[in-house]
Amino acid sequence: MKHTPLYQAHVDAQGKMVDFGGWEMPLNYGSQIEEHHQVRSDAGMFDVSHMTVVDFKGTQAKVFVQTLIANDVEKLKTEGKALYSCMLNESGGVVDDLIVYYINDEDYRMVINAGTTEKDIAWINLQAQGFDVSVEPKFDLAMIAVQGPNAREKVFAAMPGVENIAGELKPFNAASLGSLFIARTGYTGEDGFEIMLPDKSAEFTWKMLLEGGVKPCGLGARDTLRLEAGMSLYGSEMNDEVSPLEAALSWTVDLSNEDRQFVGRKALEELKNEGAKNTIVGLVLEGKGVIRNHQKVVTSLGDGEVTSGTFSPTMGKAIALARVPIDATGSCEIEMRNKLVSAKIVKPPFVRNGKVLV
């Protein structure tokens, strides 16, 4: 199995190591619920070095990225500005979801998922033929996400010089200092940073953050946090066969410039004309129990399926994201352990910045 540069630090911290798409990663360091609360109330950190950074450089970098992804990097005008997008196949299914950062018109940085890296790079290289652009995966970068209401302060205290470059950063913007790249982004619904840095600096930085009172958190808490924040997970809410228009991700698709013929555009326009049949909604369980992935959802308009189910530590209730017929509202029932249990259909997010919103 593959290891990040922080593998030994996880083992030393009693991390419960599990196979995560070929990477041996910490599920938790004891209690994933405590780790979850730690991020909502103070600051926690996640090793996300298994994710992949890809740089795009060349005179046609901009027009290439505009062809490659469904959102439009035309929106990005200032250095370090970030944009969330899906990368589609010709049928309009999602090859991956990603964040792209603008450096300049000839230089973009993308962060893609770990489990899809091989597929993505092959796909990107195929699309890049004929463009003056180099596709450069940065496998020698580690990534640490520090998240929570006190995350930024604790990063500034633990990492000398960072406040100077990232103190004034607005959400969804990044700054760099040499090979250190700091983005005010995350996957938890809390404030914080995602820090990209050379592999060889990762262990030292992790240790400094630890000494600064940032608690390590595992993939278990990462999943409950992102689910409370209503954020999609590739492979659950969307995949190669699901259109962003049927995954509540229409807001990430930019069709405004008719001359921009990005991959999958035609399929999206066809689906838009026909009308999407399904969407992703939030569910809150009204009784006891925990909603699990793939459970059947029964609505008045037809059946759906749970795409991500869990127990929300912040709400003390089971919540889920589910694919349901597009106009389903009100209440529904979930088939759990051979029983139908009532749930309420809500609009995610469930929790943002420590507050329950549903």
Next chain:
Amino acid sequence: MSEVRDDRQYTQTHEWILDNGDGTYTMGVTDHAQALLGDMVFVELPGAGDEASQEDEFCVVESVKAASGVYAPADLEVVEVNEALDDEPELVNSSCYDDGWLVKFKAENIEDLMSAQDYTETLD
């Protein structure tokens, strides 16, 4: 390493059973089981006076990770349930052999239980 206590017996499905010496038994899940399941979020218990036949699923412990049935080790009658678990299911994690017990029941005899030593060997 998982804790196994010498004063009680064990099932192959990772429950412990303590003979109270008065015809009743106390039952819970082992340290190994609670660690595997992770943070407990709900515990569904039967009512006092309920009867269960051997191998009936008569309790459910549900963690962030999975729901897991607890099966009756014999034909039994429930005499008491641990109501504290309603509000504090995490007692199963923090004190699986003491405050995190699940049920007390009456039974004639229970077959196929393992000693602490035999159970420990199955964990290796």
